[in-house]
Amino acid sequence: MAKKIVIIGGVAGGATAATRLRRLSEEDEIILLEKGEYISFANCGLPYHVGEVIKERESLLLQTVAGMSSQYGLDVRNFSEVTAIHPTEKTVTVTNHKTGKVYDESFDELIISTGAKAIVPAIDGLENAKNVFSLRNIPDMDLIKTYITRNKVKTATVIGGGFIGLEMMENLSELGINVQLVEMAPQVMPNIDFEMAQMLHAQINMHGVKLILNDGLKELRNNGHELVLTSGQVLATDMTILSIGVLPENTLAKQCGIELGFKGGIKVDTQMRTNFAHIYAIGDVIEVTDSVSGEATNIPLAWPANRQGRLVADIINGLPAKYPGTQGTSVAKVFELTAASTGNSERILKKQGIEYQAIHIHPNSHAGYYPGAAPIALKLLFAQNGKILGAQAIGTEGVAKRIDVISTAMKFGAKAPDLAAIELAYAPPYSSAKDPVNMLGYTADNIVNGKVKTFQWSEVDSLKEQGAYFLDVREDFELLTGRIGGSVEIPLNQLRQHLVEVPKDQTIYVYCQVGLRGYNAARILMQHGYSVKNLDGGYKTYKNSKY
Amino acid sequence: MAKKIVIIGGVAGGATAATRLRRLSEEDEIILLEKGEYISFANCGLPYHVGEVIKERESLLLQTVAGMSSQYGLDVRNFSEVTAIHPTEKTVTVTNHKTGKVYDESFDELIISTGAKAIVPAIDGLENAKNVFSLRNIPDMDLIKTYITRNKVKTATVIGGGFIGLEMMENLSELGINVQLVEMAPQVMPNIDFEMAQMLHAQINMHGVKLILNDGLKELRNNGHELVLTSGQVLATDMTILSIGVLPENTLAKQCGIELGFKGGIKVDTQMRTNFAHIYAIGDVIEVTDSVSGEATNIPLAWPANRQGRLVADIINGLPAKYPGTQGTSVAKVFELTAASTGNSERILKKQGIEYQAIHIHPNSHAGYYPGAAPIALKLLFAQNGKILGAQAIGTEGVAKRIDVISTAMKFGAKAPDLAAIELAYAPPYSSAKDPVNMLGYTADNIVNGKVKTFQWSEVDSLKEQGAYFLDVREDFELLTGRIGGSVEIPLNQLRQHLVEVPKDQTIYVYCQVGLRGYNAARILMQHGYSVKNLDGGYKTYKNSKY
Numbered sequence A, B: 001m002a003k004k005i006v007i008i009g010g011v012a013g014g015a016t017a018a019t020r021l022r023r024l025s026e027e028d029e030i031i032l033l034e035k036g037e038y039i040s041f042a043n044c045g046l047p048y049h050v051g052e053v054i055k056e057r058e059s060l061l062l063q064t065v066a067g068m069s070s071q072y073g074l075d076v077r078n079f080s081e082v083t084a085i086h087p088t089e090k091t092v093t094v095t096n097h098k099t100g101k102v103y104d105e106s107f108d109e110l111i112i113s114t115g116a117k118a119i120v121p122a123i124d125g126l127e128n129a130k131n132v133f134s135l136r137n138i139p140d141m142d143l144i145k146t147y148i149t150r151n152k153v154k155t156a157t158v159i160g161g162g163f164i165g166l167e168m169m170e171n172l173s174e175l176g177i178n179v180q181l182v183e184m185a186p187q188v189m190p191n192i193d194f195e196m197a198q199m200l201h202a203q204i205n206m207h208g209v210k211l212i213l214n215d216g217l218k219e220l221r222n223n224g225h226e227l228v229l230t231s232g233q234v235l236a237t238d239m240t241i242l243s244i245g246v247l248p249e250n251t252l253a254k255q256c257g258i259e260l261g262f263k264g265g266i267k268v269d270t271q272m273r274t275n276f277a278h279i280y281a282i283g284d285v286i287e288v289t290d291s292v293s294g295e296a297t298n299i300p301l302a303w304p305a306n307r308q309g310r311l312v313a314d315i316i317n318g319l320p321a322k323y324p325g326t327q328g329t330s331v332a333k334v335f336e337l338t339a340a341s342t343g344n345s346e347r348i349l350k351k352q353g354i355e356y357q358a359i360h361i362h363p364n365s366h367a368g369y370y371p372g373a374a375p376i377a378l379k380l381l382f383a384q385n386g387k388i389l390g391a392q393a394i395g396t397e398g399v400a401k402r403i404d405v406i407s408t409a410m411k412f413g414a415k416a417p418d419l420a421a422i423e424l425a426y427a428p429p430y431s432s433a434k435d436p437v438n439m440l441g442y443t444a445d446n447i448v449n450g451k452v453k454t455f456q457w458s459e460v461d462s463l464k465e466q467g468a469y470f471l472d473v474r475e476d477f478e479l480l481t482g483r484i485g486g487s488v489e490i491p492l493n494q495l496r497q498h499l500v501e502v503p504k505d506q507t508i509y510v511y512c513q514v515g516l517r518g519y520n521a522a523r524i525l526m527q528h529g530y531s532v533k534n535l536d537g538g539y540k541t542y543k544n545s546k547y
């Protein structure tokens, strides 16, 4: 029996659902309603067309209305905004913005994939500013590009250091524009932790971007050409990009009694069903379950939207399918660096009161003796029982690869020490015989099995104040990169001969550059009866945090 | 109670075991016996120093005898060849090649990590040829480099197209030497299948290497300056690299009654124990269990050697540890291409009589609209119950990443359709919202769940002979890349209107460029009651196989 299926929103979630629906049924009537001109475009490419990295505007239009209609036999209607959903009547009210026509359309099944909307704060001076933009779609992008060219923009300010903010910062900067990035939090990229984000801060400054942390936009003056920050600082700017985050585009849902959850995200079950049996919701507009913590959250990313689009089509066609939750695996390019993560950050774990252990390592992206190798800062978070809670990585090469491998391991329930057992492809241009992910596994194994105790970069300063005994096992020449003042220095390869000099009546806080020799030193000391802790991630992690 | 542990072989497996042994016990006596001058060197880097990609010879020496001794408190003895093992006496006989001294050394536990030896065939003329080399270690490399410089080598021949052969081919070629590669099989890289290897053949020829397949070395003439092949063809050459494979370096083991298995590999249990309770063996010298088939095999790679080195140290120290088997995940650079694989190839599956399904896809390495994207040829092999049996990938970017992810999924028991559910990091420079690995999962899902039937590139020619009905759903302009002669052409977006032209009384063999539109066409046809099969991997896979 043919069904009539209406989809609201014609991009990531909506378009994906539509094509799968058609593949599963030739006879169903499938109507795709999109309020904008474009369907199925590459939202994620928008910043790069602003930066002229992606040269052709057309390349962002993955499917046209005509193409989607003919290839998939869909009824695709652009310029068609749904203004109301009537769950009991099983109809939606549509306004065609091209013709002005308003009509009701009935459905057997309805899919809401309306996405998210940029948060626009209530700030004085915003209404008079014609130079403030958000970036969500093609028209937004066109506006920004036109404004830059017409007004010969020399200075731009990005408010908000999340994914889109960072991408806009990079792309505006690549155009030769002076960029200022203002972020209210002490760090950019909220999905990674502070000591990791510090590497991005260094990179951002190195590229000449003026980075202002711990400060927010309070007021716009002079038609948006002056920005007053919370601190009182005033910035001159030719234009401003507002990217302080997004919220579920839930207006329709809210009005018709669809149940909302976390920050207004539509509540759905594991089959993407709302509280109305024939109404489904997917993508940025929904609340998802954080796979790690089990808590409700919003994760506005393209992977979940595409995945849910596929699954909802299966579910509507009676196939067994469910969406268990989202890990939040993500990646961003920040100039030469890549930053990626999966699962929860330390900040989130703390907030949720989940017990965890942290590991930081700095292995090379591939064999050190093969040209182009560069260290990756890798962080792993795991529970005492070994369950992997999250991972973060920053570097120039092979960063997404390692996070993808860990994300895969998490998906299938691997424990942290199991990462050592994953057979990863090795030849010198690609990795090491023990891949960085394996190295995380070995390091975790030693912690889980009591072979070493560690202390964290964040504990160093207070330990120092308390007069702790720091033992630096690096070689002389390395001390030039900096040291923890007051440390006793005994290079690892002389440690056995100098044990008598190390006091037994207090904990020895040992460290090296990245943690490896410190660990070896700790093993020596432990077996000689010392109480010892190794600085996780070594002096390098501590130093990164101090940037 | 302190143990005395003797290790034979001081490189990948042996050195790794030694350092871990020390970290686990400060009091054990650990003696590392290495017959050569160097320990702990980067075997895998050797070809790249020949090619001057790795500039510094020293960078290949990861640890020196002095360094290892002082840092780890080990008794490292180079130039020390073990000439006999006495299992009952628990001693080994050692010859010091520097001093000429011969002595017995006792042990409580013995680890054999003697590696593999290059196969040198019994061929006429070999004994008189001073220009034929194998590459296993630093002295071999030095000899090759010196010979090239001294003799101003212009033409070199590599016999054998496995990993090392291909690496030598590339590196000699990068030096500006004319290279000929001779391989007895119909393809290079035995771990991947023919239609995949054809992409490498194209690449190799493109770089001006003379590739001779299906032919072997039969005789050397003129002091090795003329090579006579099985076919009768005669090649002139200034030098020859023999890389036709390796065999376990099992002489010691064989002589003392250690049980040998597959191709002479030492048989060990999952705790690396030989048939003598206190004698362990690891690395290239052992027989391992193929994780996919459960059959015995040899997998001479660095990852297993390093992993087993770590584990054997744990086992000797009474920690719970075992080595379940090897997947054979591997990667090689072949000029601009990367080729990687994990698990079993189709050839192996056939040989072992294991039922399988194959999928070929050609997704972009990252979003097509972001610069630098290039297709990856991906092949997945899986059982009817979904169990993943193997995967292969060739491309210019992101190849190892995809194989690593699949290897991880296999490790933790994922089924082929589960690959669709792995949350992989996406931003345009790195991937697509559906990563290539996800796409394999979706494609597998459709096969496992009967949404489509496929036929393979290898069936095309015989189907054509049988007069099968081929339906080409590509656009006109694509037909220039070639077509299956006699196909009926109806572009996908016109298919619904032209259904009457398609006969219902025979199977429709549909195809497009890579399989995606063919799949969509198959879905349309199936639902209209046709019997239909889609060409897996599309015309591109078929064409690749024809190179």
Ligand SMILES: Cc1cc2nc3c(=O)[nH]c(=O)nc-3n(C[C@H](O)[C@H](O)[C@H](O)COP(=O)(O)OP(=O)(O)OC[C@H]3O[C@@H](n4cnc5c(N)ncnc54)[C@H](O)[C@@H]3O)c2cc1C
Residues within 6 Å of the ligand: A008, A009, A010, A011, A012, A013, A014, A033, A034, A035, A036, A043, A044, A045, A046, A047, A080, A081, A082, A083, A113, A114, A115, A116, A135, A136, A137, A163, A164, A249, A252, A282, A283, A284, A285, A300, A301, A302, A303, A305, B426, B427, B428
């Ligand atoms: C600039 C930018 C960069 C991004 N980069 C990345 C990235 O690198 N990686 C990543 O994973 N994610 C990225 N994202 C996020 C990703 O694009 C979204 O997660 C994804 O598109 C969400 O899919 P969706 O279907 O929920 O919503 P969308 O794809 O946003 O589609 C929603 C559509 O619904 C339409 N709509 C809304 N209300 C109505 C209505 N009432 N009637 C009709 N139509 C309506 C909207 O016009 C819109 O076209 C980026 C997003 C942006 C804006």
Ligand SMILES: Cc1cc2nc3c(=O)[nH]c(=O)nc-3n(C[C@H](O)[C@H](O)[C@H](O)COP(=O)(O)OP(=O)(O)OC[C@H]3O[C@@H](n4cnc5c(N)ncnc54)[C@H](O)[C@@H]3O)c2cc1C
Residues within 6 Å of the ligand: A426, A427, A428, B008, B009, B010, B011, B012, B013, B014, B033, B034, B035, B036, B043, B044, B045, B046, B047, B080, B081, B082, B083, B113, B114, B115, B116, B135, B136, B137, B163, B164, B249, B252, B282, B283, B284, B285, B300, B301, B302, B303, B305
């Ligand atoms: C040129 C080359 C390139 C390679 N590239 C890769 C690659 O890219 N990726 C990959 O995964 N693997 C690669 N490998 C394979 C990898 O190096 C091996 O799998 C690994 O080194 C095996 O470790 P092992 O400890 O078993 O043996 P080895 O590392 O070979 O060490 C064995 C040692 O034992 C010594 N020995 C032998 N007999 C005796 C004796 N009787 N007494 C004392 N000492 C003895 C030998 O002199 C040798 O030094 C490559 C190998 C070579 C030669």
Ligand SMILES: CC(C)(COP(=O)(O)OP(=O)(O)OC[C@H]1O[C@@H](n2cnc3c(N)ncnc32)[C@H](O)[C@@H]1OP(=O)(O)O)[C@@H](O)C(=O)NCCC(=O)NCCS
Residues within 6 Å of the ligand: A010, A011, A012, A013, A015, A016, A019, A020, A023, A039, A040, A041, A042, A043, A044, A045, A062, A063, A302, A306, A310, B360, B361, B362, B433, B434, B439, B442, B443, B446, B514, B515, B516, B519, B537
């Ligand atoms: C492009 C778009 C319409 C998706 O269309 P789609 O038909 O699902 O196309 P895809 O290219 O993703 O192909 C996936 C389908 O082809 C199949 N497929 C892919 N490669 C194949 C091959 N070589 N052989 C056979 N089948 C193949 C997959 O199995 C899948 O089908 P299924 O869902 O029925 O299992 C939709 O994703 C979209 O609008 N994207 C743009 C918006 C967006 O995602 N934005 C955020 C990121 S920028």
Ligand SMILES: CC(C)(COP(=O)(O)OP(=O)(O)OC[C@H]1O[C@@H](n2cnc3c(N)ncnc32)[C@H](O)[C@@H]1OP(=O)(O)O)[C@@H](O)C(=O)NCCC(=O)NCCS
Residues within 6 Å of the ligand: A360, A361, A362, A433, A434, A439, A442, A443, A446, A514, A515, A516, A519, A537, B010, B011, B012, B013, B015, B016, B019, B020, B023, B039, B040, B041, B042, B043, B044, B045, B062, B063, B302, B306, B310
């Ligand atoms: C170099 C070699 C001696 C290994 O020495 P190693 O001490 O195991 O050194 P690695 O650098 O691999 O470090 C691994 C150890 O450091 C630990 N480690 C690594 N990074 C760490 C960090 N940042 N903090 C704490 N511990 C760390 C690991 O847990 C592991 O210790 P464990 O085995 O006790 O768990 C040996 O691998 C070798 O000889 N390699 C060359 C030969 C070879 O592999 N050839 C084939 C490939 S070219």
